[in-house]
Amino acid sequence: MSLSVSRVTTSRAQKQERAESISGSGCVFIYTELLVCIAEESVESGYSLLRDPQYNKGLAFNEKERDAHYLRGLLPPIVVSQQLQVKKLMQSIRNYEVPLQKYIAMMELQERNERLFYKLLIDNVEELLPIVYTPTVGEACQKYGSIFKRPQGLYISLKEKGKILEVLKNWPERSIQVIVVTDGERILGLGDLGCQGMGIPVGKLSLYTALGGVRPSSCLPITIDVGTNNEQLLKDEFYIGLRQKRATGQEYSELLHEFMTAAKQNYGEKVLIQFEDFANHNAFELLAKYGTTHLVFNDDIQAGTGIAELIALEMAKQTKAPVEETRKKIWLVDSKGLIVSSRKDSLQHFKKPWAHEHEPVKDLLSAVKVIKPTVLIGSSGVGKTFTKEVIEAMTSCNDKPLILALSNPTSQSECTAEEAYTWSKGRAIFASGSPFDPVEYNGKTFVPGQSNNAYIFPGFGLGIVISGAIRVHDEMLLAASEALAGQVTKEIIEKGLIYPPFSSIRKISAQIAASVAAKAYEIGVATRLPRPENLVKYAESCMYTPVYRNYR
Incomplete structure (x- = not known):
């Protein structure tokens, strides 16, 4: 049998479809120059290989690989180790003074050499986590239109209504195990960033791989673009999303339902879909609607009142008390003050289990003074709410008050580490959603913890x-x-x-x-x-x- 080889460029999706079509035939097709079959894996060669982030190794290609993959002359003659590449890149990234510049450098590396990106991130996780995730990712989303170069996920807008299954099939990878999806309406504590919220799914899935070991090829970031109510973005000539007000009601629900149906049809019922940074009015509804039919979760709302519920469940588990009783040990404060039973008729449904018997209390400081909690948790996305008076009140009724300022990014943190340690006279145990540097107080160094959902x-x-x-x-x-x-x-x-x-x-x-x-x-x-x-x-x-x- 003769075999003719044509020198053509083939997309990864086309290669996969071709492999699927012949896999059951009993024949083996070997494509040289662009496709080399190795351990059931197709790897491009030549210039295309250097442009494929999944397989590119840059100067780490050894002499045999350079011959086998037609790389002679396409690279300088030196061969270096991956470890030396990591050292060089960290030196380069540390030279940037602006965190957003470091973020852009990391994203460019991810688009150029995937394995080196994850090696760099894993080996330097404490230094680079604030760059690829909170707080820098928040600024990146705000400026996403200006720094956008290459798509890193799928954009599904109202223009794709009726065609979402086709759009999913455009993604080059078929075996997707984890999807992080946002509609950009409530990005961190920054509000409605519309289509530019894509930075969050991209960042989260980078951590699924770097911190959790989920294969990058099985991760898919998705942004659902239904418009934005952010007037500044709508007027921004560099904005990359739909220039219209947010769709709501039936139009919104139908698009989301088509997406959920298509995702399950295309990837199977075992694809994990994480809803990310949806506004509360949609987040609770989506989780309730699809929690019994799809593999879904939302760590934003299974935070907040979800934090309270999990604490109550754990207390019930440890004390053998009914959860209805342990809920009474947890008090919530919102913009209108302490959540109490007299407010029940006007409360959103997810707040009602936390409306306990108590006289109305108008603000957080007054609530701390009358309830005397041992732990103060902030997850509202509203910055500077843990004031000096609040921290002093916590300290007056606790030897070691636990202060958790969880809101992101740093600008939205309820208080800083320095404020917590100073105002409590060094007695607070502090952790925050965004990272803070160590604090010197009264001759002692305090190292704040990061209460990050990336754990x-x-x-x-x-x-x-x-x-x-x-x-x-x-x-x-x-x-x-x-x-x-x-x-x-x-x-x-x-x-x-x-x-x-x-x-x-x-x-x-x-x-x-x-x-x-x-x-x-x-x-x-x-x-x-x-x-x-x-x-x-x-x-x-x-x-x-x-x-x-x-x-x-």
Whole structure:
């Protein structure tokens, strides 16, 4: 049999479709120059290989690979190690003084050399996490239209109504396991950023891979563009989204329903869909509507009142008391003051379980004075609400007040680390959503913790994937929280911290994944059988590692 080879450029999607069409024929087709079959994987060659971020290694291609893949002359003669590449890039990134410049450099690296991007991020996670995630990603979203160069995910707008399944098929990867989707209406604490909210799904999925070990090729960032009510963006000549007011009501619901239906049809019922930065009025409705039919969760609203509910559930579990009773130990304050039973008729449905018997209290400071809480958690997205008077009130009724200022980005934090330590005279145990530098106070150095959801969702997603779970239950979120708490040692607590260091996040994520998977098997939503004997080792074995592989 003769084999003729044509020198043509083939897209990854076309290659995959071609492989699928011949995979059952019993024949092996070998395409030289552009396609080399290695361990059931097709790798481009020549100039195309250097432009493919999934396989490009830059100067790390060795001599044999350069010959095999037609790279002679396309690279300088030196061959370097991946570790030297990491060292060079970190030196380059540290030379930038502006965090947004560092963010752009990281995104350009991700578009150029995927494995090197993740190697850099994993090896320098504590330094680079604030760059690729909060707080810098917030500024990146605000300026996304100006810095936009290449699409990093799928944009589904009202223009695609009736064609969403076709749009999903345009994405080059077929085996998608995790989708992070936003409609951009409530990006961090910055409000409606419309189509430019894409930076959040991109950033989150980078962490699913770097921190949780979910393969990057199985991650898909999506922005649903239904317009924006941000007048500044609508007037911005560089804005990349639809220039119209937000669609609402039936038009909005129909587009979201078409997307959810198409995602399940195209990727199967085991694709995890994380709703991200939707406004509350849509977020609660979407989670309620699709929580029983799709594999979905939302760590924004399964924060907030969700935090309260999980704390109440854990208290009930540990004390054997009914959850109705443990809820009474938790008090909520909103813009109108303490949530109490006399306000019940005017409250949103998700606040009603927290409306306890008490006289009305108009503000946070007054609430702290009368309730005397031991823990103060901020998750409203409104900055500077933990004032000097509030922190002093917390300190007056607690020897070690726990202050959690969780709102992002840094500008929306309820207070800074320096404020918490200074106003409490060094007695506060402080953690925040965005990172803060260590604080010197009264001759002592305080290292603030970062209460970042990046501790949880990457490992949580890995646990979902390795168990083949088909639904998300609160017990699985609780299992993830318990696993994280289990990683906090006595030594960590003695340092005034309540979270383990991010430097060990991959180990932490494996523990979380194992706990989530175990709970999925326990409650009967896991489909990957038989259950592995050691879920921690199994999770570790499934985690993506970004070291270079030899293609020849």
